[in-house]
Amino acid sequence: MNVLLVKLSSLGDVLHLLPALTDLHRRMPGQQVDWLVEPAFAEIPAWHPVVRHVIPVGLRRLKKTWWGAPSMLLQLRRTLGAQDYTYVVDAQGLVKSAVLARLAGVPVFGLDASSARESLASRFYQRGFAVERHEHAITRNRQLLAQVFDYSLDDLPLDYGLGAFRRQLRAGQREDLAGFVGEPFIVGLHGTTWDTKHWPEPYWQQLARLCAQEGLRLLLPWGNAAEQARAQRIQQVNPGSVMVLPSLDLHRLAWLLVRAEGFVGVDTGLAHLAAALDVPGVSLYGPTDPVRTGVMGLSQHVLAGATPCAPCLKRHCNQPRTAEGLVACQASLMPEAAMAALKQVRVN
Structure with missing residues (x-):
């Protein structure tokens, strides 16, 4: 199974997803995982042994070069479409991350309207999952992936996977x-x-x-x-x-x-x-x-x-x-x- 994770930024947010990735590997070893992220943080996912490819996408740069957005999105769509993903998981919960996730052309999962940072993002998903808003960000990520891939978090320690x-x-x-x-x-x-x-x-x-x-x-x-x-x-x-x-x-x-x-x-x-x-x-x-x-x-x-x-x-x-x-x-x-x-x- 090929999986694309979407967590674009910031530094803390990217790091907060790593324990969930370790959980996924322990419960479902052998997954091929790619990660869509802002270039400034692209080296972080690469430190985790489960990540196969890191795909940088420079949305922040578009604030100064907005006219380049169509060609950048078209190229990203080609890149993602060539990877034959089974699922995409948007762990960011923003409209911009949800839109990028849809470019892969396969089912996208994420947080439901009551759980996402921007409720409108959930409209781009094939299915949204409920996660308590007041939980720690790391716990929310772990619960999201556990629900998407239907495994239990029981007896799984917190592990960033950077040993x-x-x-x-x-x-x-x-x-x-x-x-x-x-x-x-x-x-x-x-x-x-x-x-x-x-x-x-x-x-x-x-x-x-x-x-x-x-x-x-x-x-x-x-x-x-x-x-x-x-x-x-x-x-x-x-x-x-x-x-x-x-x-x-x-x-x-x-x-x-x-x-x-x-x-x-x-x-x-x-x-x-x-x-x-x-x-x-x-x-x-x-x-x-x-x-x-x-x-x-x-x-x-x-x-x-x-x-x-x-x-x-x-x-x-x-x-x-x-x-x-x-x-x-x-x-x-x-x-x-x-x-x-x-x-x-x-x-x-």
């Missing part, structure tokens, strides 16, 4: 990053898209001091100029214990993560990447809901904002700031608590 990839990373050498891994370190995943999800810079500075007391360095990756500038400011306050990393792609960051003693991160896709690679970690959730999108995996701990308004799920805070001008829910997540939790998960 072989992790061993490959551990065995590989990278001279360009060797200078960063010579001493024990943790990774500080400070970059995120929402203003309200940022952890205060003074807290990162305090975490760096706590790392120094534990004989650890704090390594800071970055993905844009603003994140790089923030990392450099944190380093300036703690030059002996903080190292700002060079610009890294996902593979090089994964190589570094599997050598870390652990990580502390805000609600960001990179925290989910670290968890999928079995890196012990502490994730900081202020305005967002860890029940639905919290980091899941071995040796993971979530610190949630201790304010009445959290989680508000808002990009901008309309509540009074603290005396220091900080978002209250994030300010309640103290560096000492993060370090204590990290020490605990590292022991476990």
Whole structure:
């Protein structure tokens, strides 16, 4: 049986589908699975041993080159039609993902109108399945595939299926990053898209001091100029214990993560990447809901904002700031608590 999975983005969403793919392989070994995904995240599905082909589709690029949409969709239809799929499963639950799924010309399955992120998407499916909206995103994906292929999730552990990839990373050498891994370190995943999800810079500075007391360095990756500038400011306050990393792609960051003693991160896709690679970690959730999108995996701990308004799920805070001008829910997540939790998960 040839199966096409559709999960286009984002980084966290793509990672959240991996355990469901592992379930499918354990219950129905031998499936040929392809994956339709945005190019920025195309290497992630390829890390899972069950995925045969990764098919990138650059919908985001069409925002700037919209006139290229017809030819791109026609080419995608030809590509998908040549693969002789038995089923397509749209795990994204959006109209755009449902439309792309239909291009394969075979039955498409997905979430029903009460379960999908965009209820209209269900009209493109041959059959929609009900999954509780308030379940964690990983659980929702696992339940969807279990219903589509009619197998039980009983006794199936949470497994991202990246064990072989992790061993490959551990065995590989990278001279360009060797200078960063010579001493024990943790990774500080400070970059995120929402203003309200940022952890205060003074807290990162305090975490760096706590790392120094534990004989650890704090390594800071970055993905844009603003994140790089923030990392450099944190380093300036703690030059002996903080190292700002060079610009890294996902593979090089994964190589570094599997050598870390652990990580502390805000609600960001990179925290989910670290968890999928079995890196012990502490994730900081202020305005967002860890029940639905919290980091899941071995040796993971979530610190949630201790304010009445959290989680508000808002990009901008309309509540009074603290005396220091900080978002209250994030300010309640103290560096000492993060370090204590990290020490605990590292022991476990």
